Amino acid sequence: MDTISPEFLTVRAFAARCGMSRRSVYAHLAAGHFQGHLVGSRTLIDVEPALRWIRSQPPPRVLRDGEEPDAPAEGAQRTGAAERARGDRPGLAA
Helix, strand or coil, X not given: CCCCCCCEEEHHHHHXXXXXXXXXXXXXXHHCXXXXXXXXXXXXXXXXXXXXXXXXXXXXXXXXXXXXXXXXXXXXXXXXXXXXXXXXXXXXXX
């Protein structure tokens, strides 16, 4: 028996299905990566184009045992989770 996949999902359902946060889904909508439709008060994600965009992204670089991650380029701005957790705000004077 074939399973039927929905063509549209709410932001919450799409985020759960893809392992993303709702905030990330809204950010991708704002960036134009995902197509959304406002139906009443709900934002619905067009599933197939969004999944196509996700599949088009490069694979992660997986480190092997003993392999060190690449050092960031000199002068590169850090904007990762560790910096946000420390409270660093790019562009603001300390």
